Amino acid sequence: MRVGLLIVVVGAVILALTGCVSPVAVAVPNPSIRVPAEWETHAATWMQWPGQWESALRPAFARIIEVIQNYEPLHLLVPSASARTQAKQFLASSNVPDHNITWHIVPTDNAWMRDNGPIYVNNGTATWIQDWRFDAWGGNFGRGVDHSNDDLVPIAVANYLGMTVEDHSEYILEKGNLEFNGAGTLVLNWDCQDDRNPGLTQVEHEATLKDAFNLSLIIWAYGHDPLDGTTGHIDGTARFVNVNTIVIRESVWGQQIERGLVTACEAAGLEVIRYSGDPNWLVGNGFVLAAGEGGSQDAEWQSQLESLFPDRDVHLIDVAAITDSGGGIHCVTNDQPQ
Numbered sequence: 001m002r003v004g005l006l007i008v009v010v011g012a013v014i015l016a017l018t019g020c021v022s023p024v025a026v027a028v029p030n031p032s033i034r035v036p037a038e039w040e041t042h043a044a045t046w047m048q049w050p051g052q053w054e055s056a057l058r059p060a061f062a063r064i065i066e067v068i069q070n071y072e073p074l075h076l077l078v079p080s081a082s083a084r085t086q087a088k089q090f091l092a093s094s095n096v097p098d099h100n101i102t103w104h105i106v107p108t109d110n111a112w113m114r115d116n117g118p119i120y121v122n123n124g125t126a127t128w129i130q131d132w133r134f135d136a137w138g139g140n141f142g143r144g145v146d147h148s149n150d151d152l153v154p155i156a157v158a159n160y161l162g163m164t165v166e167d168h169s170e171y172i173l174e175k176g177n178l179e180f181n182g183a184g185t186l187v188l189n190w191d192c193q194d195d196r197n198p199g200l201t202q203v204e205h206e207a208t209l210k211d212a213f214n215l216s217l218i219i220w221a222y223g224h225d226p227l228d229g230t231t232g233h234i235d236g237t238a239r240f241v242n243v244n245t246i247v248i249r250e251s252v253w254g255q256q257i258e259r260g261l262v263t264a265c266e267a268a269g270l271e272v273i274r275y276s277g278d279p280n281w282l283v284g285n286g287f288v289l290a291a292g293e294g295g296s297q298d299a300e301w302q303s304q305l306e307s308l309f310p311d312r313d314v315h316l317i318d319v320a321a322i323t324d325s326g327g328g329i330h331c332v333t334n335d336q337p338q
Contacts, residue, residue: 033121033214036337037182037240039283039309044073044102046157046334049087050111051079057111057332060319062094064282064289064329067315069100072285075336077106077113077153106156107149109136112327114235115174116150117334118157121166121213127337128164129154130212132173138195140229161336171208172196176233176331181240184216187265189232191224196231219264223257228326235330237261239279241308245271249279273308277301280328282335283309289329292316 045068050057068074078084084103091098110116115137118129131154136147158165173196179187186209193205206218224232238248238261246265248258262272276297281290288309292298298316305314319329 033123034182034184035119035121035178035180035213037180037243038335039242040182041338042072042285043336043338044075045282045284046075046077046113046117046336047332048077048108048111048113048117048153049083051083051108054111054325056321057325058090059094060317060321061111061332062091062096063317063319064332065091065101066094066096067287067289067317068282068284068333069097071287071313073100073102075102075104077104077108077156079107080105104156104160106153108153109146109148109150112176112331113153113334114176114331115230115233116147116153117175118154118336119173119175119178120337122337126164128166129158129161130166130168131155131158132168132171134174135172135196137174137229138172138231140195140231168212174230174233175334176230176235176327179234179238179240179246180213181243181246183243184214185219185268185270186213186215186217187219187221187234187238187240187246187261189224189234189237190220190222192231192233217268219261219268221257221261221264223254223260225253230326232257233331236278236280236328238265239281241273244269245273245308247273247275247279247308250274250276275301275304277304278323278328280323280330281305282329282333283312284335286311287313287315289315289317291319291323291328293320294318 050061065074078087084105088098116134119132120127121130134147134151136145155165177188177192209215209218221234221237237254237258238246240246248262265272278291281288288305290305302314302316322328322332
């Protein structure tokens, strides 16, 4: 097992406006670990409030927050006290109460916390955070897109939670391209990883991921919509609903990609279920929050999701501003396991 570098964050939140604190680094063995599945119990969900350049996303954020806060704690990152006041006012005007929300003043550059936020791992007795490098999706949304603040968010979250940070800053990784079943299997898109870390072979990618997450199986999807700035994040295509069952999206554009992924998943012994809606949903404590379109197909999607998650309330909401920006509900949320 590789020796990993664990960073223990000491002192005030690194990203606080008042200054920064240097972490203390010690080398310790990387134990056998796993990444909990999303349907396991959450301690909370985290989000980053949209700034001025993403203000069009705020109504959709309000709808997402309104659902989550009724089921589990929600943590919201804002860059300043004045931004916090404005965000509270916006939520109040949207009839969303300031309930079950913890506010954090932490500088950020974007509202997509799934990708720049922490990845949590557990060894059965302790949970800690892995901090991978974030580079604003390889510059695919413009080379001038800032990301220096976003890249530090996992350390700020770990500092608040009192968790250890395991440093993986040598490799670029976004959680939106990682779909875990909680039992050693990972599904992800090759195009995205090849774009972010060019020059590595598939064997080298797999060695990095298997070592970090203690994986027994990696299943790759190949291909992506050329208009997709994430280069094919897997959470828009395939999602586990339990250890042995994966939902794969039905679409006109991505049929070839999806057929190949269906074949690979079935070959691995997984049950595959097709879904015509957007699988970019969030599974939380007692709920599933998914994108609806307001048409007749919503009833079909809701019924299918209720059959897949019979012990959870299913909410379909309008998040068109988020989907039009290239993402979904999953992309703007980051779940913290219990």
